[in-house]
Amino acid sequence: xxxVLKRLPGRPLDRWVALFVxxxxxxxxxxxxxxxxxxxxxxxALLAALVLAYTALSVGGAIRLRSHSPIGIWTADxxxxxxxxxAAGEWRxxxxxxxxxxxxxxxxxLARGRAxxxxxxxxxxxxxxxxxxxxxxxxxxxxxxxxxxATHLLLPLLIGIGLAYxxxxxxxLRTEQRRSERISLEAERRRLAxxxxxSAKQRMHAAQLLLTSLPAGSEAAAAxxxxxxxRELAAATSEMDASLTGLRTAAGGGTLRAALRGRxxxxxxxxxxxxxxxxxxxxxxxxxxxxxxxxxxEAILNAIRHAQAxxxxxxxxxxxxxxxxxxxxxxxxxxxxxxxxxxGVRSMIERAELVGGQLSIxxxxxxGGTTITLELPYAGELA
Amino acid sequence: MTAVLCVDDHPALRAGVVTVLxxxxxxxxxxxxxxxxxxxxxxxxxxxxxxxxxxxxxxGLRLCQAFKRRRRAPAxxxxxAHSRDLALPACLAGADxxxxxxxxxxxxxxxxxxxxxxxRVFDSLADDVARSGPCIEPEDLPILSMLADGATPExxxxxxxxxxxxxxxxxxxxxxxxKPSTVA
Numbered sequence: 001x002x003x004v005l006k007r008l009p010g011r012p013l014d015r016w017v018a019l020f021v022x023x024x025x026x027x028x029x030x031x032x033x034x035x036x037x038x039x040x041x042x043x044x045a046l047l048a049a050l051v052l053a054y055t056a057l058s059v060g061g062a063i064r065l066r067s068h069s070p071i072g073i074w075t076a077d078x079x080x081x082x083x084x085x086x087a088a089g090e091w092r093x094x095x096x097x098x099x100x101x102x103x104x105x106x107x108x109x110l111a112r113g114r115a116x117x118x119x120x121x122x123x124x125x126x127x128x129x130x131x132x133x134x135x136x137x138x139x140x141x142x143x144x145x146x147x148x149x150a151t152h153l154l155l156p157l158l159i160g161i162g163l164a165y166x167x168x169x170x171x172x173l174r175t176e177q178r179r180s181e182r183i184s185l186e187a188e189r190r191r192l193a194x195x196x197x198x199s200a201k202q203r204m205h206a207a208q209l210l211l212t213s214l215p216a217g218s219e220a221a222a223a224x225x226x227x228x229x230x231r232e233l234a235a236a237t238s239e240m241d242a243s244l245t246g247l248r249t250a251a252g253g254g255t256l257r258a259a260l261r262g263r264x265x266x267x268x269x270x271x272x273x274x275x276x277x278x279x280x281x282x283x284x285x286x287x288x289x290x291x292x293x294x295x296x297x298e299a300i301l302n303a304i305r306h307a308q309a310x311x312x313x314x315x316x317x318x319x320x321x322x323x324x325x326x327x328x329x330x331x332x333x334x335x336x337x338x339x340x341x342x343x344g345v346r347s348m349i350e351r352a353e354l355v356g357g358q359l360s361i362x363x364x365x366x367x368g369g370t371t372i373t374l375e376l377p378y379a380g381e382l383a
Numbered sequence: 384m385t386a387v388l389c390v391d392d393h394p395a396l397r398a399g400v401v402t403v404l405x406x407x408x409x410x411x412x413x414x415x416x417x418x419x420x421x422x423x424x425x426x427x428x429x430x431x432x433x434x435x436x437x438x439x440x441x442x443g444l445r446l447c448q449a450f451k452r453r454r455r456a457p458a459x460x461x462x463x464a465h466s467r468d469l470a471l472p473a474c475l476a477g478a479d480x481x482x483x484x485x486x487x488x489x490x491x492x493x494x495x496x497x498x499x500x501x502x503r504v505f506d507s508l509a510d511d512v513a514r515s516g517p518c519i520e521p522e523d524l525p526i527l528s529m530l531a532d533g534a535t536p537e538x539x540x541x542x543x544x545x546x547x548x549x550x551x552x553x554x555x556x557x558x559x560x561x562k563p564s565t566v567a
Contacts, residue, residue: 198464199393201464202391202393202395202396202464202484203393203395203396205396205399205464205484205485206393206395206396206398206399206400207399208484208485208487209396209399209400209403209484209487209488209491210399210402210403210488212487212488212489213402213403213406213488213489216489234485237484237485241465
């Protein structure tokens with residue numbers, strides 16, 4: 001028995017299967033013992049053997065199928081238990097526990113509403129069987145027997161509804177756990193990227209320092225490779241500076257528009273490009289907003305650096321729980337094959353998908369230039 | 384002859400600075416340490432300290448203030464790795480200058496000699512005051528401008544007719560507001 005339980009991994013649904021196995025085996029044993037000890041029907045031995053066989057069968061089936069048992073199988077299980085109760089002839093039956101154990105898997109696997117519906121249907125089935133096997137209304141006059149009848153009827157409802165609620169809470173807990181894991185993983189990834197960047201940048205500064213220390217006017221200092229190397233180092237450190245700022249962005253409040261008017265606007269001004277930021281605004285504290293910022297700033301940078309645009313307009317619109325952000329430039333446009341391959345565009349698309357949105361690239365206003373559109377569901381607040 | 388101490392947490396940068404500065408005739412000795420504690424416990428005499436803004440266990444600006452509180456305080460140059468680092472908080476913390484890590488070696492040596500002789504090296508200070516303007520309370524601006532120009536806190540207190548302690552407190556608040564955020 002413990003081997004069986006050990007083979008079940010710790011996923012919550014498998015814990016419900018373990019509960020079912022324990023309950024079903026206990027119920028089967030109780031039924032068989034009661035049949036053997038007292039005379040219930042004329043075919044006690046047969047019924048005992050039948051119930052034990054059925055117990056083994058259903059336990060094996062549950063372990064094999066786990067959570068994939070469709071409603072049909074559960075219904076058949078309930079019907080089989082009710083039939084056994086009928087065969088024993090009375091609603092107070094050795095098979096009652098067996099009937100209760102049929103409710104465990106449906107109550108914990110179905111959605112809460114359907115689970116409760118299933119349980120109510122099963123309890124009604126039991127009531128029907130009780131009526132069919134003949135309720136002696138006369139004998140129900142005494143309180144203990146009336147109380148016993150009421151308990152027998154209500155117990156399946158209590159157990160079923162309790163299990164349904166417990167299972168739903170567990171499901172919600174799992175979703176929350178997974179979400180927070182994902183967020184912390186992403187934060188960790190960003191931190192590592194920052195550290196790597198920082199370290200690499202310091203090494204470049206060290207290299208620059210060493211190269212510039214060559215005595216001025218000496219042959220070594222004037223050599224073309226050295227001069228070119230110095231230029232490359234300078235370009236590399238300035239690029240890393242920009243991307244490090246991007247990695248660190250949105251650490252302390254502020255809004256999306258303000259962030260767009262920060263570094264991207266600085267770069268635009270330096271390149272002599274006019275940058276216009278209009279429309280709705282989001283608080284950067286919302287993690288979605290930082291992703292939107294990265295996509296938009298990447299699009300703006302592309303427009304400045306590669307598309308040779310002179311004017312870039314960024315607009316954010318929010319309606320109906322959706323956010324639509326567009327970056328339009330009047331540059332030379334993206335040629336068909338270049339557009340979907342470049343690294344920058346790929347990272348934009350990845351970010352868009354990460355926040356559950358869509359990125360589309362098309363021609364700009366009047367056919368020339370480029371329009372980049374980011375659409376995503378956004379239910380947060382606006383700034 | 385100048386004795387220089389470089390405080391930076393990246394080993395490659397320490398090695399680069401030490402190599403470059405030791406080759407210069409005007410610099411008698413140059414050493415490098417990795418964290419603030421080692422720097423504060425540095426026994427040999429020191430003329431110029433070259434400090435990174437960010438240290439793994441510590442803060443460059445706070446280290447600058449600690450150095451300046453000593454009786455024979457060394458000249459302090461802040462060594463800035465990012466263009467976003469502001470010179471203004473360095474000035475308020477008592478530093479004698481800020482140089483970027485992109486500065487070529489000859490200029491770095493010049494800057495070190497300048498502050499060793501008592502001068503100041505602040506290239507972008509005016510820009511920084513303008514850039515950080517929006518973050519600062521209007522009452523603090525005159526104090527900052529005077530300090531940026533080279534006035535001592537006592538002179539500022541006298542001119543503004545406020546307590547020197549109040550000046551200190553305001554300056555600390557502004558430094559905390561403007562200093563670069565740490566990596567983690």
